Amino acid sequence: MSVTVDDELWSAVGDPIRRRMLDLLLTDGGGTATTLSERLPVTRQAVAKHLGVLDRAGLVHATPSGRERIYAVDEAQFARAVAQLASVGAAWDARLRRIKRIAEAIQLTRDNRTDT
Amino acid sequence: MSVTVDDELWSAVGDPIRRRMLDLLLTDGGGTATTLSERLPVTRQAVAKHLGVLDRAGLVHATPSGRERIYAVDEAQFARAVAQLASVGAAWDARLRRIKRIAEAIQLTRDNRTDT
DNA sequence: TCACTCTCGCAACCTTTGGTTGCACATCAC
DNA sequence: GTGATGTGCAACCAAAGGTTGCGAGAGTGA
Numbered sequence: 001m002s003v004t005v006d007d008e009l010w011s012a013v014g015d016p017i018r019r020r021m022l023d024l025l026l027t028d029g030g031g032t033a034t035t036l037s038e039r040l041p042v043t044r045q046a047v048a049k050h051l052g053v054l055d056r057a058g059l060v061h062a063t064p065s066g067r068e069r070i071y072a073v074d075e076a077q078f079a080r081a082v083a084q085l086a087s088v089g090a091a092w093d094a095r096l097r098r099i100k101r102i103a104e105a106i107q108l109t110r111d112n113r114t115d116t
Numbered sequence: 117m118s119v120t121v122d123d124e125l126w127s128a129v130g131d132p133i134r135r136r137m138l139d140l141l142l143t144d145g146g147g148t149a150t151t152l153s154e155r156l157p158v159t160r161q162a163v164a165k166h167l168g169v170l171d172r173a174g175l176v177h178a179t180p181s182g183r184e185r186i187y188a189v190d191e192a193q194f195a196r197a198v199a200q201l202a203s204v205g206a207a208w209d210a211r212l213r214r215i216k217r218i219a220e221a222i223q224l225t226r227d228n229r230t231d232t
Numbered sequence: 233t234c235a236c237t238c239t240c241g242c243a244a245c246c247t248t249t250g251g252t253t254g255c256a257c258a259t260c261a262c
Numbered sequence: 263g264t265g266a267t268g269t270g271c272a273a274c275c276a277a278a279g280g281t282t283g284c285g286a287g288a289g290t291g292a
Contacts, residue, residue: 158279158281159282161281162279162281169278184288
């Protein structure tokens with residue numbers, strides 16, 4: 001349970017650079033490795049590798065345009081990814097609540113015993 | 117915006133082994149590197165390293181007990197982490213919705229122009 | 233007490249991943 | 263055609279995840 005999620009997706013989103021890239025691509029509606037690298041603390045080649053990772057995870061796709069390769073977020077896939085993140089978060093949250101309830105129940109049991 | 121989150125936290129949760137470890141610790145209420153490694157596809161030492169990462173991220177803490185070191189999830193910190201994940205998910209979701217709305221607005225503008 | 237067993241931590245080593253530089257090739261603009 | 267710009271590929275480096283091997287405490291039992 002809870003790890004029904006594609007590991008590739010988590011590791012794609014787990015990297016801070018890749019999260020910023022997704023942010024930039026969403027804000028600007030698209031971009032190339034070069035334009036992205038100008039706004040990131042890494043070189044163009046590093047950005048290109050990250051774009052490769054995101055591409056393999058299906059989160060972005062490239063559109064060749066002349067000598068450029070314009071990348072954009074695949075919104076459907078990205079929405080699915082966000083939904084999966086939310087689902088895992090919700091599962092963990094539910095589990096925490098259950099633990100808390102059990103802990104309180106045990107406390108009650110202890111109180112009863114002390115009473116007796 | 118959106119990357120207000122601790123990068124350490126994301127990378128801690130980004131690893132599939134560490135997610136399963138958190139799952140196991142939550143389910144069993146605690147465990148040692150040895151007991152965890154019996155239920156994971158990696159060696160005890162690898163688990164110990166992951167526990168170190170989770171510890172430095174504040175998500176778990178160890179309690180020495182005789183010759184064992186029992187690790188348990190720090191529920192408060194973990195709850196904070198889940199909340200941050202959820203918040204980033206919500207931010208991305210909101211951004212997607214806004215993009216969709218803008219796209220529809222542009223479509224309407226086009227339609228108007230065609231009308232004129 | 234002494235031997236045995238279990239659990240742990242440390243060190244050495246390997247592989248993958250994120251990052252860099254350097255270079256060759258294609259494309260646009262003049 | 264020539265120069266500037268954007269891309270991809272290859273080699274190289276450092277950090278992270280993983281393994282094996284070993285030595286040192288902490289329990290257990292004769």
